Amino acid sequence: MAIRVSSTVPGGADVVADIERRSGERVSACYQCGRCTSTCTGAFAFDYPPHRIMRMLQLGQVDEVLNSRTAQICYDCMTCSTRCPMNIDVANVIEHAKMIADERGIEGDEKEIRLFRLAFLKNVRRHGRLHEARLLTWINFRSFRPFNDLSLVPLILRRKKIHIVPPRIKNRQEVHRIFREINGGDK
Amino acid sequence: MSDASSSRYSYFPGCSLTSSAGEYDASFRLVAKELGIGLDEIPDWNCCGASPAPHHWGGNLGVLLPARNLHIAGYGHEAMVAPCAGCYNRHKNAQHELSGSEEIREQATRVLREPVRYEIEILNLVELFDREVTPEALAKRAQGRLAGLNFATYYGCLLTRPAKIMNFDNARNPVSMKPLLMATGANADHFPFKSECCGSYMGLAHKEIVLRASRRIIDVADGLGFDAIVTACPLCHQNLDLRQGQINKAFGTNIEMPILYFSQVLGLALGLNADDLGIDSHIVSARKLLAKIEQGAAERTARAADASGRGGASQAVCAAGEA
Numbered sequence: 001m002a003i004r005v006s007s008t009v010p011g012g013a014d015v016v017a018d019i020e021r022r023s024g025e026r027v028s029a030c031y032q033c034g035r036c037t038s039t040c041t042g043a044f045a046f047d048y049p050p051h052r053i054m055r056m057l058q059l060g061q062v063d064e065v066l067n068s069r070t071a072q073i074c075y076d077c078m079t080c081s082t083r084c085p086m087n088i089d090v091a092n093v094i095e096h097a098k099m100i101a102d103e104r105g106i107e108g109d110e111k112e113i114r115l116f117r118l119a120f121l122k123n124v125r126r127h128g129r130l131h132e133a134r135l136l137t138w139i140n141f142r143s144f145r146p147f148n149d150l151s152l153v154p155l156i157l158r159r160k161k162i163h164i165v166p167p168r169i170k171n172r173q174e175v176h177r178i179f180r181e182i183n184g185g186d187k
Numbered sequence: 188m189s190d191a192s193s194s195r196y197s198y199f200p201g202c203s204l205t206s207s208a209g210e211y212d213a214s215f216r217l218v219a220k221e222l223g224i225g226l227d228e229i230p231d232w233n234c235c236g237a238s239p240a241p242h243h244w245g246g247n248l249g250v251l252l253p254a255r256n257l258h259i260a261g262y263g264h265e266a267m268v269a270p271c272a273g274c275y276n277r278h279k280n281a282q283h284e285l286s287g288s289e290e291i292r293e294q295a296t297r298v299l300r301e302p303v304r305y306e307i308e309i310l311n312l313v314e315l316f317d318r319e320v321t322p323e324a325l326a327k328r329a330q331g332r333l334a335g336l337n338f339a340t341y342y343g344c345l346l347t348r349p350a351k352i353m354n355f356d357n358a359r360n361p362v363s364m365k366p367l368l369m370a371t372g373a374n375a376d377h378f379p380f381k382s383e384c385c386g387s388y389m390g391l392a393h394k395e396i397v398l399r400a401s402r403r404i405i406d407v408a409d410g411l412g413f414d415a416i417v418t419a420c421p422l423c424h425q426n427l428d429l430r431q432g433q434i435n436k437a438f439g440t441n442i443e444m445p446i447l448y449f450s451q452v453l454g455l456a457l458g459l460n461a462d463d464l465g466i467d468s469h470i471v472s473a474r475k476l477l478a479k480i481e482q483g484a485a486e487r488t489a490r491a492a493d494a495s496g497r498g499g500a501s502q503a504v505c506a507a508g509e510a
Contacts (some may be wrong), residue, residue: 026268041384042389078358081348094368095242120237121239124236124240128233128235160468162206181251
């Protein structure tokens with residue numbers, strides 16, 4: 001896939017500078033050796049492999065990066081970061097692109113992973129701790145795949161690996177205050 | 188050794204260890220008790236936010252949730268131990284952020300309504316055992332119980348990365364589990380996929396990532412003839428164990444690779460009961476491995492009897508002859 005230079009946007013350089021400042025990583029130092037991509041376990045599911053994300057940022061193509069499936073899917077295993085000869089924490093760069101995309105309200109096409117992350121956090125906000133059973137059933141119904149992983153259910157139940165009754169901490173107000181503090185309380 | 192000293196460590200179990208990874212909690216508590224390592228569970232701890240928290244709402248949620256735990260962690264203790272690699276990682280990250288930013292400290296102080304404390308030392312499970320037990324002491328107690336077994340040490344991502352914050356072991360070639368595993372009498376040969384990712388929390392939204400990533404790990408361990416993979420992360424365990432059947436189905440393989448927690452292996456080495464350690468709560472059975480341990484024990488008993496009792500044996504023959 002060719003890089004579309006024409007899509008370089010005005011102001012793109014500001015966003016890249018913002019990513020560099022917030023992440024503390026030098027995006028400009030990347031010389032495209034491709035080691036990050038060669039070790040990435042998720043690249044086959046991305047639209048742009050990690051080294052290409054780095055190049056696009058260097059060129060100021062921030063819209064493509066913020067809207068990419070890569071920024072939405074990358075699960076931050078940081079393998080790429082341990083391999084970079086320039087000591088760039090590539091995963092950290094992608095992580096910050098993901099945060100900026102979220103701040104700008106970019107939802108992207110990866111509905112299910114977004115649903116999972118938000119459902120996880122709502123679950124924690126409610127109980128103070130994660131209630132796995134509720135999260136799993138909720139995700140399956142909301143993503144219209146009620147039978148996803150159904151084969152695992154008897155295995156989990158037989159080994160008592162899941163609790164039906166939700167956990168609850170005493171000082172839930174404090175956890176609620178944390179969510180309100182970061183303005184995520186109403187999302 | 189088994190008379191527990193005063194509780195020197197503050198214990199953060201985390202959500203997984205109270206539900207899907209109950210056997211990790213049980214085996215950790217048992218082994219700690221057996222080794223005289225006192226634990227106090229942090230009362231009223233909350234979820235660390237795991238992987239989703241830092242991704243959303245500016246990222247500080249991933250700092251403030253662990254900050255509350257660090258604040259109430261119990262400062263009379265030597266350190267706080269978090270056996271879940273994810274919880275360990277999130278709390279270390281939060282500590283790093285808190286120590287580096289006045290703004291975040293103020294934010295934490297605002298929600299906690301008192302000046303935030305965050306400086307408690309955070310240990311993962313491997314680190315704790317490495318600090319508390321010397322290989323020599325373990326070898327003495329294990330008496331070669333796990334001889335003949337070969338464990339693939341699997342560290343995954345979150346114990347060691349990012350290296351500059353975790354500051355634990357080596358992010359590319361971690362080795363910290365090896366000395367204690369060797370002390371059990373077992374081998375822990377080099378496992379080239381020890382720091383590869385299992386696919387993380389993609390199991391629900393992108394199952395193909397988990398199946399593909401985890402398949403490489405169990406496939407290589409199987410090909411190299413390891414008896415089990417040893418891990419210190421409940422999510423790695425879930426991907427490698429719970430989804431092993433899905434992996435076999437997806438790739439037409441027939442692998443049966445037991446996945447054990449580091450604490451379970453230490454428990455087996457100390458002679459603790461396999462059921463109490465939760466070995467049978469895994470999806471992939473470890474019965475072959477347990478049979479090997481029993482067989483080894485029987486052989487050692489026979490050899491010991493043989494060595495100590497050459498005279499005894501000949502006496503028995505004489506007695507039989509006289510009768």
